[in-house]
Amino acid sequence: MRTDSYVEPSRRTVAEFLAEWLTTIEAAVKPTTFANYSTYANAYVIPIIGPRLLQDIDTATVNALYRHLLNSGRSRADTNTVMYQRWRQATSTGRTISAAELASHAGVSRSAAANAIRRYRVGRIPAALTTGLSPSAVASIHIMFRRALRDAVAWRYLTTNPAAIAQPPRGEKQPHKTWNPQQLATFLQHARHERLLAMWLLFATTGMRRSEAVGARRDALDMAAGTLSLVTTHVIAAGRTQISSGKTRRSRRLISLDAATLAALRDHLATLDQERAAWGPNYQDRGLLFCWPDGRPIYPDTITEQFGRLVTQASLPIIRLHDVRHTYATMALRAGVNPKIVSTRLGHATVAFTLDTYTADIPELDRAAAEQITGLFLPPPTEA
Known part of the structure; x- marks a missing residue:
């Protein structure tokens, strides 16, 4: 039966x-x-x-x-190592290799190859990847x-799930790679003449995600109230940009902006208006806060490439664009900002997630807590 x-x-x-x-x-x-x-x-x-x-x-x-x-x-080729080996081979013989040649050799875009050449010239050599x-x-x-x-x-294809009790590996949780305040200030100083300066400031002063920046809408910015509503995101899926509604419900949020970021945004809006007037009927108005001069959306990976270029030019420690978000979070917690506020501004699901994510990055907070709590009921030690 x-x-x-x-x-x-x-x-x-x-x-x-x-x-x-x-x-x-x-x-x-x-x-x-x-x-x-x-x-x-x-x-x-x-x-x-x-x-x-x-x-x-x-x-x-x-x-x-x-x-x-x-x-x-x-299974994927390490294109960075492939490019570096070809670049080193060329430069060792005194030959200058072009971005186009390097891109063709490694099967990457010309802009990716150009960024790689800039990295190699300042001594940023790729680490060898393992086979696993x-x-x-x-x-x-x-x-x-x-x-x-x-x-x-x-679907009744199986009686039990063989992966349910499988043993996947557990990676050791490592502290995030972040900049200190001076390094972040150096980056912003280096980017001060960039057309997208306001966007770089938003990354630094709000910790927003790349998808949120490229998907931000101009009508979501309230200059009078000093707020920006983050609702729409642009993400990459299968190599194409797609519009999304954020990672979670809490990702859709209203954030307050500081005076310096608002000033940069004010200048940015003026630039957008000038560009729209210059392009006239050919302007492709998508309502985006950050776009190309003709109104077209910016491909998210292009933002990452521009970030890498600026980091290289500023001779700063290499971090990912997403690590600027981690930098913001750790700076805010170190500054004593209420973790609930930090969590809300980052769009995290819970405060517990925020604290669990960044505890390893800020060990001095645990030390400070130990001293503060003990000081409530023990007198300070006397000097010998």
């Missing part, structure tokens, strides 16, 4: 199931989530166990997959695969 847990025997493979699963969930998840899941499935799971029957997959198989990915799972994926990358693949196999159980 068949029971509710009965599953029809099937010759369905892992690859066939994941293809069906991705098609099914595409409309139910955010574009960036779908793009990530597609990459995880097609680049890391299907090439290894795709031909195997779905119903033959057990927890041991899943654990073996994770071990393989940790040891030799890197990082523990955090494998953990992300596990999240995708566990969810997919959970749906396989719901």
